[in-house]
Amino acid sequence: MxxxxxxxxxxxxxxxxxxxxxxxxxxxxxxxxxxxxxxxxxxxxxxxxxHFEYECLNEEETDHFLNETAVGLSEHLPISPSSTKVLLQQNKWNAADVLEKFYNNASNHAVSERIEAATTAIASMSISSAPTMIQQNDESGENASSNGEPEIVTPSHTCPVCTDVQAVEKFHSLPCQHSFCQDCWTMHFSIQIKQGITTKIGCMEQQCKIRAPEDFVLNLLDEPTRERYQRFAFVEYVKSHPELRFCTGPNCKIIIRSTDISAKKATCNSCKSAFCFKCGSIYHxxxxxxxxxxxxxxxxxxxxxxxxxxxxxxxKYCPKCHVSIEKIGGCNLMICSNCGCYFCWLCTKSLESHVMGPFTCSRxxxxxxxxxxxxxxxxxxxxxxxxxxxxxxxxxxxxxxxxxxxxxxxxxxxxxxxxxxxxxxxxxxxxxxxxxxxxxxxxxxxxxxxxxxxxxxxxxxxxxxxxxxxxxxxxxxxxxxxxxxxxxxxxxxxxxxxxxxxxxxxxxxxxxxxx
Structure with a gap:
């Protein structure tokens, strides 16, 4: 750094x-x-x-900075660091603003920021999402095995997406309690990640707006997809943070950080590219x-x-002798080699015509x-x-x-x-x-x-x-x-x-x- x-x-x-x-x-x-x-x-x-104070960070330093912010805030909130990241991203990484909103009305704030579902929604879904029990009955209606002894019943559940009946252990759900099998979650996440969606991945239930936190997603992905998710999520986190800007240089991985969010020039210490820190465009x-x-x-x-x-x-032509003159340098003060006339390249008038002084033609x-x-x-x-x-x-x-x-x-x-x-x-x-x-x-x-x-x-x-x-x-x-x-x-x-x-x-x- x-x-x-x-x-x-x-x-x-x-x-x-x-x-x-x-x-x-x-x-x-x-x-x-x-x-x-x-x-x-x-x-x-x-x-x-x-004057502008800033620092150049690599990707590891930036990731540490983001995680440190989330972990530090989660110590004051009853939620995990990954859920805290969702809150921070939604509030432009303003930790003080998150704390104020959370303690003013924790439940409503969690619902509005899509990390928890409303209580009524959870209650209605808990009944319909309850696991079903697959069991075999004999003619008397009692559980029995082929040798006449009672059979051990395995709790199972039908996935609403693929309709497969699987063991309850293979089902996962977000705080909204919408439960789906692991294979469907993995497929859902993989499709979303291929489309470039990471931090805004939500529940598979059509009307549900709950966001999937980072740790929930990572636990259900294979290694290649996990790496892609982390890379895309990192880009989203940086873009959402007002104090961070990606260097605009080609293939440069440096991130500029500054607490002074103003239209000042930031120069990368790696590729030497310069840009406006506030808008990320050319310095202006x-x-x-x-x-x-x-x-x-x-x-x-x-x-x-x-x-x-x-x-x-x-x-252009000399304003005095009208001979053609070619400009090969950057200076706009021209001298005609034929008649010695000094003239301005921008307006093609002699400097003597600039009554108020040289380059008053800029007005x-x-x-x-x-x-x-x-x-x-x-x-x-x-x-x-x-x-x-x-x-x-x-x-x-x-x-x-x-x-x-x-x-x-x-x-x-x-x-x-x-x-x-x-x-x-x-x-x-x-x-x-x-x-x-x-x-x-x-x-x-x-x-x-x-x-x-x-x-x-x-x-x-x-x-x-x-x-x-x-x-x-x-x-x-x-x-x-x-x-x-x-x-x-x-x-x-x-x-x-x-x-x-x-x-x-x-x-x-x-x-x-x-x-």
């Missing part, structure tokens, strides 16, 4: 309602990072809004889980539309057309969506291109190490910069869906300001990595600090750790 933890954070990462004064305070705090890269006025340590800060679901559904809806087509252009400007109101609303909604969608996809593409750049850089560094015999640690800052760049751009990518759902107002104005500042620093860092041969190491490391500071500030103010 290994515990993973980031820096301690004293801040609340939930989205909060903030006054206009707060916006001015945050804006001035952001302006502490000067455009020329000065960081003297910046606090040396900023609370990490992504600063978006909330529900917001991500809505965004992905909207993207799927538009992508499946007949007239919708997204193409990531690798070639969406609504166009009003009162002459064609109905058509305008539809077109404006589509235009707004495409504005944010295209940038969301473009930054995703930039992440892939920057990974290719890193691969080329790594090969070049390895050649340099072989030639000069310098230690690889001399270039470690470049690898650190590439990792930080990927983290910052990943956050930037999900700021666009976040902005799409924001309401117009001072809070969105502040967000778009911080978003444009973060984007500018990310592109500067990407540029330095692509031109690492001529970049100054001190400037490079300073740019890393500035970019991460911008990202941290944005998440601190807008991390939607909601729901």
């Amino acid at each position: 290994e515990t993973n933890s980031k820096k301690m954070s004293d801040c609340d990462s939930d989205t909060k309602t903030t006054s206009d004064d707060d916006y001015e305070l945050n804006d001035s705090f952001c302006s502490d990072i000067e455009e020329d890269g000065e960081t003297d006025n910046v606090e040396p340590k900023t609370p990490d809004p992504e 800060a600063p978006m909330g889980c529900q917001m991500l679901r809505e965004w992905l559904a909207k993207c799927e809806e538009h992508e499946n539309a007949p007239k919708f087509k997204f193409t990531h252009k690798t070639c 969406y400007n609504e166009i009003f057309n009162i002459n064609h109101k109905t058509m305008h609303i539809h077109n404006e909604m589509l235009r707004k969506f495409l504005h944010y969608y295209n940038r969301w996809r473009s930054h995703s593409k930039s992440l892939q291109q920057e990974q290719q750049t890193l691969n080329i850089l790594t090969a070049r560094i390895n050649e340099e190490v072989a030639k000069t015999r310098k230690p690889l640690s001399d270039w470690q800052y470049l690898f650190d910069g590439a990792a930080l760049l990927a983290n910052c751009r990943y956050t930037l990518q999900y700021t666009y869906p976040y902005a799409y759902y924001m309401e117009t107002g001072p809070r969105k104005d502040l967000f778009e300001y911080q978003q444009s500042q973060l984007e500018a620093e990310i592109e500067n860092l990407s540029w330095k990595i692509e031109h690492s041969e001529t970049a100054n190491r001190a400037d490079f490391e300073k740019q890393m600090i500035i970019a991460e500071k911008r990202r941290t500030i944005l998440l601190k103010d807008f991390f939607a750790n909601d729901e």
Whole structure:
């Protein structure tokens, strides 16, 4: 078992309602990072809004944790640990909630949670389910054997399913008292397990809702089926426990456990896969889980539309000399090799046209057309969506291109190490910069869906300001990595600090750790 933890954070990462004064305070705090890269006025340590404590468990450790919880609770209840597991699973493994419900009304709670049957039902079934006595009688009506001596009568019972008459010892029943032979129980369990049903296996009686506890099922299964049942049941227990999440990595058997059930990033210590702990989906800060679901559904809806087509252009035209330029790196700051024009790849406008500063084109400007109101609303909604969608996809593409750049850089560094015999640690800052760049751009990518759902107002104005500042620093860092041969190491490391500071500030103010 290994515990993973980031820096301690004293801040609340939930989205909060903030006054206009707060916006001015945050804006001035952001302006502490000067455009020329000065960081003297910046606090040396900023609370990490992504702070998240969790631990990585293997299957044995997780199974021990689940069983320990059930055994510990069963010591306070008059039921077995396996029946306690049924209660815990039904109540999302909240032991305190189970105890409170049980002691408030033990009988009703047991019935409602399907571990016991109602008293009237048991009484009615006890008569009809009573074992029958098979015996031989002579002509006088007395029990007799062939040699004239009394015959020993063996209690037996007719199975309601297979109608076979068998000894009572071969019959089993749940607390509901519905009795069936062992062969029928085994067949019933095997069929249910093949269908993927384990912890919700119930009694064979059609109208009965009693659940079969784990120990009852295991005692009636053969070894192969028992192993399959335990494997499926383990998955069901983990999925029902709010503090446990399966790692999303391919074929990874690690389970993440945390008492902080929030939309924070969990990284597996085995396969290094990262995901949102709360929803189990891709990590999506600063978006909330529900917001991500809505965004992905909207993207799927538009992508499946007949007239919708997204193409990531690798070639665009210079806004000054109109020569065709191909983008092969992740940086969106472009220089035309023909005329030397600096322009933004996202909007294909010269940086001089960005009056408010670089990458102010990330803001969406609504166009009003009162002459064609109905058509305008539809077109404006589509235009707004495409504005944010295209940038969301473009930054995703930039992440892939920057990974290719890193691969080329790594090969070049390895050649340099072989030639000069310098230690690889001399270039470690470049690898650190590439990792930080990927983290910052990943956050930037999900700021666009976040902005799409924001309401117009001072809070969105502040967000778009911080978003444009973060984007500018990310592109500067990407540029330095692509031109690492001529970049100054001190400037490079300073740019890393500035970019991460911008990202941290944005998440601190807008991390939607909601729901």
